[in-house]
Amino acid sequence: xxxxxLVARADGRLIGDAAAAGTTVTGATxxxxxxxxxxxxxxxxxxxxxxxxxxxxxxxxxxxxxxTDPDGVERPSLLDADVPILVHPDPRGVLGEVAAWxxxxxxxxxxxxxxxxxxxxxxxxxLVESGLAEAGKTTGLVGTVETRIAGERLASxxxxxxxxxxxxxxxxxxxxxxxxxxxxxxxxxxxLGRVNxxxxxxxxxxxxxxxxxxxxxxxxxxxxxxxxxxxxxSTTEVVIIDSAWGQALLAPHTITVALDEGTGAEWTAxxxxxxxxGEQAFVLRGPGDVAISTxxxxxxxxxxxxxxxxxxxxxxxxxxxxxxxxxxxxxxxPGRMERVNQGQEFTAVVxxxxxxxxxxxxxxxxxxxxxxxxxTVLGCGGDRDTGKRPLMGEAAVRRSDVLIxxxxxxxxxxxxxxxxxxxxxxxxxxxxxxxxxxxxxxRGEAIRHAVSLAVPGDTVFIxxxxxxxxxxxxxxxxxxxDRDELAAALRIHVEGGTR
Ligand SMILES: Nc1ncnc2c1ncn2[C@@H]1O[C@H](COP(=O)(O)OP(=O)(O)OP(=O)(O)O)[C@@H](O)[C@H]1O
Ligand SMILES: [Mg+2]
Numbered sequence: 001x002x003x004x005x006l007v008a009r010a011d012g013r014l015i016g017d018a019a020a021a022g023t024t025v026t027g028a029t030x031x032x033x034x035x036x037x038x039x040x041x042x043x044x045x046x047x048x049x050x051x052x053x054x055x056x057x058x059x060x061x062x063x064x065x066x067x068t069d070p071d072g073v074e075r076p077s078l079l080d081a082d083v084p085i086l087v088h089p090d091p092r093g094v095l096g097e098v099a100a101w102x103x104x105x106x107x108x109x110x111x112x113x114x115x116x117x118x119x120x121x122x123x124x125x126x127l128v129e130s131g132l133a134e135a136g137k138t139t140g141l142v143g144t145v146e147t148r149i150a151g152e153r154l155a156s157x158x159x160x161x162x163x164x165x166x167x168x169x170x171x172x173x174x175x176x177x178x179x180x181x182x183x184x185x186x187x188x189x190x191x192l193g194r195v196n197x198x199x200x201x202x203x204x205x206x207x208x209x210x211x212x213x214x215x216x217x218x219x220x221x222x223x224x225x226x227x228x229x230x231x232x233x234s235t236t237e238v239v240i241i242d243s244a245w246g247q248a249l250l251a252p253h254t255i256t257v258a259l260d261e262g263t264g265a266e267w268t269a270x271x272x273x274x275x276x277x278g279e280q281a282f283v284l285r286g287p288g289d290v291a292i293s294t295x296x297x298x299x300x301x302x303x304x305x306x307x308x309x310x311x312x313x314x315x316x317x318x319x320x321x322x323x324x325x326x327x328x329x330x331x332x333x334p335g336r337m338e339r340v341n342q343g344q345e346f347t348a349v350v351x352x353x354x355x356x357x358x359x360x361x362x363x364x365x366x367x368x369x370x371x372x373x374x375x376t377v378l379g380c381g382g383d384r385d386t387g388k389r390p391l392m393g394e395a396a397v398r399r400s401d402v403l404i405x406x407x408x409x410x411x412x413x414x415x416x417x418x419x420x421x422x423x424x425x426x427x428x429x430x431x432x433x434x435x436x437x438x439x440x441x442x443r444g445e446a447i448r449h450a451v452s453l454a455v456p457g458d459t460v461f462i463x464x465x466x467x468x469x470x471x472x473x474x475x476x477x478x479x480x481x482d483r484d485e486l487a488a489a490l491r492i493h494v495e496g497g498t499r
Pocket of ligand 2: 123144184
């Protein structure tokens with residue numbers, strides 16, 4: 001794209017007209033070390049440094065132009081630089097659109113399905129992807145666990161990438177024949193403008209709870225950030241209205257979803273049942289007499305809500321009810337209330353919950369569907385919030401018949417001290433509530449012990465690491481998968497005839 005066109009469209013000011021005259025930009029990035037020949041280098045103000053301080057590195061790598069703010073222009077590294085500069089008072093705010101223009105506005109040619117909310121984004125994105133696959137669509141996926149382009153897998157650094165990376169990703173998806181992109185949209189991404197320049201076919205809202213309040217001032221501001229997805233940038237809006245936050249997003253055109261049929265939502269579920277191994281079944285009810293018996297391989301009632309939201313999103317994409325049901329039934333969500341089944345007669349689940357409230361919520365959901373004991377394996381990560389450790393222990397022991405405190409990723413910390421902190425929280429209530437508390441440092445051994453205690457009707461819950469494939473001890477990442485360890489333990493259990 002000719003730089004002068006960008007300057008005009010962005011309503012910015014240009015420094016270095018002569019150099020700009022023949023300049024075209026072929027890409028964009030905001031990391032100097034990632035600049036390639038012809039890129040626009042976005043030199044943004046940051047909390048610690050100004051991107052403009054890295055301009056020399058970007059120019060050496062072949063940056064064709066720089067986007068920055070008036071402060072950036074004054075930085076020594078840019079003052080005498082021989083490069084055209086697009087100056088804008090809010091370069092971060094405008095970067096999304098600028099990147100979209102450079103990459104040919106790919107989201108106009110894709111159905112981008114944005115999902116926001118405190119929890120359930122990853123799960124819903126996978127449910128949607130599964131339904132699209134049933135309908136024969138070629139899909140992309142953007143989220144916490146991974147990024148996928150038509151079946152090819154890339155690791156994800158952030159839940160939502162930076163704007164230039166996102167637009168480039170969409171452009172590649174389009175080249176690869178992708179038509180639909182379920183995408184997690186975090187509140188960070190919304191407030192930092194990472195999805196500016198993205199046209200959403202569908203914007204969807206799960207729920208809102210106290211989380212990320214380290215980043216947002218209060219719930220009202222957190223909600224205001226989430227509602228950016230519903231400011232007109234989404235063609236269709238789909239909202240779970242079980243909560244007051246969801247209700248607050250209601251507009252005449254909103255497609256409504258709720259577990260609670262009393263809300264009068266268009267998409268609801270009835271006849272929810274669960275099996276001893278944690279599968280659920282329900283009747284999916286939608287507009288125009290849609291009523292279809294559906295199986296869901298995920299435990300926990302909140303996953304029925306996620307499934308309803310996915311169904312409404314899929315319906316908005318024109319996917320048939322039978323294909324929606326088939327998609328929900330065949331989903332696999334890595335490490336999010338993920339059932340592991342080796343023929344045992346109890347529920348065994350791996351989950352990513354690693355905060356007190358998340359542990360409580362997941363255990364409450366499992367407890368409601370468990371006739372026998374709930375056996376929990378949980379640890380806390382090192383080099384992270386130390387205050388939550390006793391609270392995690394407390395939340396888990398209150399809801400478990402047996403809690404096994406074990407190691408998570410100790411990182412640079414003393415693993416025994418992390419466990420001691422959790423145990424202190426757990427034991428403080430343990431005596432009152434009768435929950436049995438054990439300490440088994442080795443995570444694999446803790447998982448095997450949990451399985452050895454289980455009988456039909458029980459639930460074994462392995463929490464904290466979810467889809468992770470390594471355990472970080474002292475900066476060294478050892479291969480470790482909760483899912484694989486649990487599967488191996490279950491196989492031995494079943495083969496030993498003690499199912
Ligand atoms: N609808 C829901 N309501 C409440 N809790 C949920 C819901 N869906 C999932 N959870 C719980 O929250 C955890 C995270 O789910 P998921 O990964 O789908 O959410 P997310 O919004 O992508 O989270 P993150 O912000 O970490 O990316 C799950 O492991 C589960 O315990
Ligand atoms: Mg996620």
